[in-house]
Structure formats: structure tokens, C-alpha cells
Amino acid sequence: MRIPFNKPYLTGDEEKYMIDALKSGQVCGNHTYCKKNLALMKEKYGYDSAFLCPSGTAALEMGVVLADLKPGDEVILPSYTFSSTVNAVVLFGGVPIFCEVDPKTMNIDYTKIEALITPKTKMIIPIDYAGVPCDIDEIMEIALRHNLIVFQDCAQSYGSYYKGVPSGKKAHIAAFSFHESKNYSAGEGGLLLNNVPEWHLRATFLQEKGTDRSLVINGQKNKYSWVDKGSSYLLSDVLAAMLYAQLEHEEEIKAKRGKLTEAYQNLFAPYAEKGIIGVFQPKEYVQLNHHAYWAVFPTVEARATFMSRLKEKEIYVYIGYMPLHSSPYGLRLGYKPESLPLTEDLSNRIVRLPFYTSMADEGLDYTIENMKKVLIEMYGF
Ligand SMILES: Cc1ncc(COP(=O)(O)O)c(C=O)c1O
Known part of the structure; x- marks a missing residue:
């Protein structure tokens, strides 16, 4: 018998939902299945301000832009992580400052964070290795003391809980992955969770190429325009349909x-x-x-x-x-x-x-x- 390291799992409903999405005639982002996923996440985990993205990598990049990382800002993160965590930092001119891990979890060792903080430190990006939540309470305490943003890389921890709180909810922002190697998959997909209410509107702009299209969709404006920097951080509804088949199970x-x-x-x-x-x-x-x-x-x-x-x-x-x-x-x-x-x-x-x-x-x-x-x-x- 051959045992691969990883193998994608299908629940049996993917094809039905994906065809349904195709037939709906609206297959771009933020349509029927995107909304269904977001509604499900809101009900189950209380994820209120959440954005389906093309990948966990894209969610990390969108989060770094949302946190307003500036060139020269220092970001503390574990060295033991995937390249996407650090790419989000260096792509926007940030300076990664690598921190040691805790051998009990392979997550960032929070006791070693404070020694790495300088006047240039802007953000901490802990990850939840193997789906095990990092020491988020201790990390948030450090961040509060030094006025830093915590962006939790939850790529691997969708569905985990820390002290009864769903993954990612205690940080300022969190990024999840729905890559085929993850528990729940859209093939490629991700999610940015924002827990800072004042950042919500801007996040809708960033996701839609820096435009205020979300206000047109809400009926608050007739025409949308370029209002901020941004990119295309949307997941196609066809892939969202695949994800929905997985999240239902x-x-x-x-x-x-x-x-x-x-x-x-x-x-x-x-x-x-x-x-x-x-x-x-x-x-x-x-x-x-x-x-x-x-x-x-x-x-x-x-x-x-x-x-x-x-x-x-x-x-x-x-x-x-x-x-x-x-x-x-x-x-x-x-x-x-x-x-x-x-x-x-x-x-x-x-x-x-x-x-x-x-x-x-x-x-x-x-x-x-x-x-x-x-x-x-x-x-x-
Ligand atoms: C810790 C971590 N961050 C980010 C990513 C990137 O996610 P994606 O493959 O969805 O872009 C991954 C995984 O694949 C990961 O394990």
C-alpha cells in the first residue's frame, strides 16, 4: 500500500455545488457561494469581518496592507514557517525579524519576542503550526504593551480553538488557507479575518482593487472610484462552491x-x-x-x-x-x-x-x- 504525505479529500458535494455556481451566471468573487461560506463562518465562529481570498498567501498580503505596513517597519515572526508568511512582509518593504520557536509546539516562543522589539517594530506574525494555536493571550499582552499589531497566520488552524475561542479571533487580523493540503479546501483559497471594526470598510476597498465598489453594492453610491491602494483579493464563486461542500462537512x-x-x-x-x-x-x-x-x-x-x-x-x-x-x-x-x-x-x-x-x-x-x-x-x- 502506498501512503502519500498528503491527499486532497472530497465530500461528494463539490461537483454539484460547483456546477450550480457555474450555472448561476455569476462566478466572480463575493457571490452566492462566497456569501454562503461567510454566513456559515459567522454563525459557527462569529467571524464577522471576513474576506475570502484567492489563497492564504493573498490573505497574508491583504492583511499586511490593511495593517498599513510601511517600508522599514520591522515585523517579528518565527523562522520556522512557510515562505508566504515572510513574503507578505518583504513584498511591502517590511524587515523580517526572526524569532525562535517553542519546542513543545514549534510555534513562536513568546518569551523571546520582547527582546526583539525596537522602535521600528510594527507587527508580530505568529503562526499556528500543525493547527495548534500559538500563545495568543501572551502575544496580545506584549503587543498591547508596545502598541503593536498582531497578525496571526492561521493558515493551518481553521477549526481549532484557544481557550474556547475560535482560531484567529483574538488577534487584530488573521489569515487562513484553503489550499488542497489543508483540512478544508477550495483547491486554492484563503480567508482574511479582521477583528478591528474600524478597519472593516477599508478592507472591502483593498479586496476590490482599491475601489469603493462595496458601497455601490450596498446601494450607498451610484458609481465606484479608486479610493485606496488594493489588489484583487477575491475568490471565484466556483472555488467558493467547492469550499462550501467541505465546510458543510x-x-x-x-x-x-x-x-x-x-x-x-x-x-x-x-x-x-x-x-x-x-x-x-x-x-x-x-x-x-x-x-x-x-x-x-x-x-x-x-x-x-x-x-x-x-x-x-x-x-x-x-x-x-x-x-x-x-x-x-x-x-x-x-x-x-x-x-x-x-x-x-x-x-x-x-x-x-x-x-x-x-x-x-x-x-x-x-x-x-x-x-x-x-x-x-x-x-x-
Ligand atoms: C503557515 C502558512 N502560511 C501561509 C501558507 C500559504 O497558504 P496558501 O498555500 O493558501 O497560499 C501556508 C501554506 O500552505 C502555511 O502553512
Whole structure:
């Protein structure tokens, strides 16, 4: 049996809804299925000022413009993240300041943020790695003390909760991804959530190429005009229809994925207890969306052995992110691998395990059995 690292999941309703969207004659952004998604999110999560975007990447860019990032502004973010998080900063002239991670979650280590703040700091962009919410209360406290904006990269955490609050709601703004690798997918898609009421109207302008078209749609104006900077941050209604088919089945998808988390937790528990392998330890007040699972091996060689033995069995394990600070662009910015020694070390030893919704129905037992065999070979128990 071949176990890929990731596989998109279809609920069965995608085709029906997408054809329906096509037949409606209105397939651009902010039409029927966009509205249905936004209504569903509002009802379920209280996401009030939310904007469906073409990708998580686009949502990050729209958020940075909404936060009014200026050239030279410094932005604190983890080095252990996807390139889109930092691209949103550098594309608009911001200066990324990389922060170390907390090995219990691989999210930004909030205790190390304050030392990085300077008079030029404008914003903090924590991410929710593997769908585990970052320490948002502590981060918001720091931001409040220093008058900074917090933009949470929730690309992986749609459907997670922090102290009973849905992902992204405690930050000023948050970006989500609906890429095919995520729990809920439009193929490509994203969402910008804005929690600052005074920013809402401007966000509608930014999404519509810097025009006040939203006021025409509301009937407040007859003609729209160019009022701000902006871009096309809209998701086509055809893709929104696909997303709606997935969000309608959100709980069923989450439950299936929960079986994967549980199985991996049971598999790695004996090794984690003995301090051989590190696994994520979300705080007790976090509720997971079950996006992903990772494990940190004691050495680079142990990780390589684990991965190659599994590859022989056609089980594909992935190494996770390459840290940004020691990537070619990070080095050009003046960072060195040793600038963030913890991130560098952990990223050399971490693995992301196969994780996709349909694996709960087929492939999970095979994967766990074979991983157990490999771990017994490696550690004798
Ligand atoms: C942390 C993080 N930020 C941003 C993105 C970009 O999202 P998208 O692929 O939807 O552009 C991703 C993922 O793919 C991600 O994992």
C-alpha cells in the first residue's frame, strides 16, 4: 500500500455545488457561494469581518496592507514557517525579524519576542503550526504593551480553538488557507479575518482593487472610484462552491482526522515518555483541528533512518519547513544558521507524518503498524 504525505479529500458535494455556481451566471468573487461560506463562518465562529481570498498567501498580503505596513517597519515572526508568511512582509518593504520557536509546539516562543522589539517594530506574525494555536493571550499582552499589531497566520488552524475561542479571533487580523493540503479546501483559497471594526470598510476597498465598489453594492453610491491602494483579493464563486461542500462537512472531516492524531499519539507516547522522541504538547486549553502531526528524532541520522525505512514501505514522511533565516534569502538578509540555533537544530530532526482525511478509512493501520516496526528496530521497544 502506498501512503502519500498528503491527499486532497472530497465530500461528494463539490461537483454539484460547483456546477450550480457555474450555472448561476455569476462566478466572480463575493457571490452566492462566497456569501454562503461567510454566513456559515459567522454563525459557527462569529467571524464577522471576513474576506475570502484567492489563497492564504493573498490573505497574508491583504492583511499586511490593511495593517498599513510601511517600508522599514520591522515585523517579528518565527523562522520556522512557510515562505508566504515572510513574503507578505518583504513584498511591502517590511524587515523580517526572526524569532525562535517553542519546542513543545514549534510555534513562536513568546518569551523571546520582547527582546526583539525596537522602535521600528510594527507587527508580530505568529503562526499556528500543525493547527495548534500559538500563545495568543501572551502575544496580545506584549503587543498591547508596545502598541503593536498582531497578525496571526492561521493558515493551518481553521477549526481549532484557544481557550474556547475560535482560531484567529483574538488577534487584530488573521489569515487562513484553503489550499488542497489543508483540512478544508477550495483547491486554492484563503480567508482574511479582521477583528478591528474600524478597519472593516477599508478592507472591502483593498479586496476590490482599491475601489469603493462595496458601497455601490450596498446601494450607498451610484458609481465606484479608486479610493485606496488594493489588489484583487477575491475568490471565484466556483472555488467558493467547492469550499462550501467541505465546510458543510467540517465536523465529519475533523472527526476522521482526530483518529489520526490519536493513533500517532499512542504510537509515539512510549518514546516521548522516555525522552527519546519529541512530539507536540498542546496546552490543555487548546482544541485541535487535527491538521498535522510531527515528531522530533534525537539525531539527524535517526530521522534519516526512520524516513528511509518507511520509504521502503512506500510510506512518505516529510521533513517539514526549511527555516527561513538560513534559507538563501534569509542569508542574504544577514542571518546565519547559528542566529537561531534552536530552530536550526529542531528543523534538522523533525518529521511531518502522513496526514490526510481519507487515511482514517484506509491506510492508518498500515502506517501505524509499519512505523511501530521501524521504531522497534531502531529503539528495541
Ligand atoms: C503557515 C502558512 N502560511 C501561509 C501558507 C500559504 O497558504 P496558501 O498555500 O493558501 O497560499 C501556508 C501554506 O500552505 C502555511 O502553512
